């Protein structure tokens with residue numbers, strides 16, 4: 180909570196100049212992350228800031244039922260679906276909704292308790308998260324609906340699903356990295 184609050188504060192102080200923000204982000208990054216515009220000459224030279232991260236080596240293309248093993252192998256989070264699919268930048272009043280199923284190392288679904296699950300977002304190139312928290316609802320059989328996901332700008336997003344699995348004393352997370360073009 181404290182994390183996202185400070186991150187959103189940081190972001191709001193930068194929103195006055197998205198162009199400057201993007202330029203600044205590119206300075207400190209690997210060339211690969213910022214070289215996509217040179218790969219497609221003529222397509223984005225006169226349209227203002229346009230994010231093309233589809234070829235970024237960090238990202239994966241969305242498809243339904245994407246499994247991710249958590250970093251310590253404690254659980255698997257499967258992105259059953261995204262609505263819209265693929266995930267999109269939030270526009271006024273329209274947010275993304277994900278269905279995520281979480282099973283432990285023995286393929287046993289975790290209990291239907293939203294408090295066991297934490298959803299964190301980060302734009303690694305900008306150093307901020309979503310400005311608002313999504314809503315997490317248990318749907319049964321280890322499946323959780325995560326609604327009102329606020330991907331408020333285009334670019335690379337890291338989405339970490341934290342879960343407290345009853346059979347494990349430690350909290351672990353599984354990460355999805357997507358490009359939201361815009």
Ligand SMILES: [Cu+2]
Nearest residue numbers: 302305332334
């Ligand atoms: Cu950003």
